Amino acid sequence: MHNLIPIEEDLFYVGGSDRKLSLFENVYPVPRGMAYNSYLLIDEKTVLFNTVDSSVFDEFFESVKFALKGRTLDYLVVQHMEPDHSASLLRLLEQYPLATVVMSQKAEMMIKNFFSFEPKNILLVKEGDLLKTGKRRIRFLAAPMVHWPEVMLCFEESERVLFSADAFGTFGALNHLFAEQRPFEELLPEARRYYFNIVGKYGIQVQNVLKKAAALEIKTVCPLHGPVWRENFKAFFEKYDLWSKYLPEKRGVVLFYGTIYGHTKQAAEFLSSELVAKGVDCELFDVSKTELSELLSEAFLYPHAVFLSATYNNGIFLKMEQLLTDLSEHFYQKRSYSLVECGSWSPQAGELMEKRLSEMKGMKKVGETITILSSMKEQDEEALKALAKEIIKDIHEIS
Ligand code: FEO
Numbered sequence: 220m221h222n223l224i225p226i227e228e229d230l231f232y233v234g235g236s237d238r239k240l241s242l243f244e245n246v247y248p249v250p251r252g253m254a255y256n257s258y259l260l261i262d263e264k265t266v267l268f269n270t271v272d273s274s275v276f277d278e279f280f281e282s283v284k285f286a287l288k289g290r291t292l293d294y295l296v297v298q299h300m301e302p303d304h305s306a307s308l309l310r311l312l313e314q315y316p317l318a319t320v321v322m323s324q325k326a327e328m329m330i331k332n333f334f335s336f337e338p339k340n341i342l343l344v345k346e347g348d349l350l351k352t353g354k355r356r357i358r359f360l361a362a363p364m365v366h367w368p369e370v371m372l373c374f375e376e377s378e379r380v381l382f383s384a385d386a387f388g389t390f391g392a393l394n395h396l397f398a399e400q401r402p403f404e405e406l407l408p409e410a411r412r413y414y415f416n417i418v419g420k421y422g423i424q425v426q427n428v429l430k431k432a433a434a435l436e437i438k439t440v441c442p443l444h445g446p447v448w449r450e451n452f453k454a455f456f457e458k459y460d461l462w463s464k465y466l467p468e469k470r471g472v473v474l475f476y477g478t479i480y481g482h483t484k485q486a487a488e489f490l491s492s493e494l495v496a497k498g499v500d501c502e503l504f505d506v507s508k509t510e511l512s513e514l515l516s517e518a519f520l521y522p523h524a525v526f527l528s529a530t531y532n533n534g535i536f537l538k539m540e541q542l543l544t545d546l547s548e549h550f551y552q553k554r555s556y557s558l559v560e561c562g563s564w565s566p567q568a569g570e571l572m573e574k575r576l577s578e579m580k581g582m583k584k585v586g587e588t589i590t591i592l593s594s595m596k597e598q599d600e601e602a603l604k605a606l607a608k609e610i611i612k613d614i615h616e617i618s
Contacts, residue, residue, distance in 0.1 A: 227380075229542055230261075232447070253277055257283075265292050267294070320338040320340065362386065365425055380437075388413055388445045466553065473504070475502070477539035515549060526556060529562065557585045558588040
């Protein structure tokens with residue numbers, strides 16, 4: 220059964236949502252499923268922007284066939300070769316073997332590597348090239364590493380539609396195609412988690428794309444995941460600008476603790492209570508409880524972070540170690556941080572965490588590392604109160 224949704228008179232949504240999927244990329248939990256977007260333009264020439272993940276091929280193909288109304292497919296634009304968009308490429312071309320595949324040179328190489336196949340008709344495009352399809356004009360903009368090297372954005376100039384590939388995507392299946400059908404604040408958490416986990420490593424490359432996008436008078440944004448943006452895009456664009464500069468969105472402190480028997484948790488809660496009592500906005504996360512992609516997204520929200528870890532196997536508590544690795548791999552930077560370690564005979568987590576965090580760009584340590592031996596005592600409370608004061612001082616200094 221087709222699932223065709225008009226966006227404009229001659230532009231249709233033909234993608235699909237996998238609502239059974241548990242882990243996107245076999246890593247990221249997607250409790251609300253995942254959307255794989257594809258768009259079909261019916262002009263003098265017909266143009267399909269991308270295929271879809273194999274899980275939604277059948278409904279996608281039904282929609283394409285229905286929208287074409289017996290016409291052939293003239294162009295298949297391949298913006299991104301990652302299999303969540305291109306796994307169905309061969310199956311689609313089996314149905315439309317004469318379609319010209321429009322792509323970057325790097326995408327052509329990837330088609331050969333993924334499929335050991337070469338399409339019959341190929342049009343290689345690069346930055347600034349133009350494809351006229353009748354009334355519509357598609358301009359190609361290179362977007363390397365957003366999120367793979369072959370990625371091209373497409374800007375349809377007559378109706379000012381940006382096909383943004385992975386940029387401006389979100390996690391989640393689509394219940395409403397258009398972003399304005401939901402409150403922006405409701406869309407934001409999954410858009411943020413998607414950004415930091417999927418694209419966030421490539422802040423410089425995203426900045427380059429934003430500069431190109433800022434020069435266009437965009438009316439509609441059609442990403443490869445999540446809703447289509449027609450209103451409120453300025454607010455989303457501003458978030459992307461902030462995120463890709465690795466700047467925090469909120470004032471406040473996020474505390475991450477890794478605890479075995481609860482003593483590190485006590486320290487985290489004591490420090491958090493001290494900060495909250497002084498009017499500081501705080502979020503507290505048990506790194507064993509909250510899933511990693513969520514922790515990453517929360518870390519980037521705040522200018523201040525406190526990492527509290529039990530010493531485990533003479534090192535950092537495993538889940539905290541994983542968080543620090545993930546932060547490092549996603550270029551966590553420009554933040555103030557404080558440290559608390561716990562241990563019974565040889566506390567080492569503090570020193571090891573400091574090594575990891577101090578290697579990240581533009582990081583500033585606030586206060587001395589607090590060491591708690593086995594369990595919280597009066598002197599530990601005093602030390603945590605003093606740390607709270609140092610953190611509040613730093614909040615005022617950077618505001
Ligand atoms: Fe949605 Fe990078 O693929």
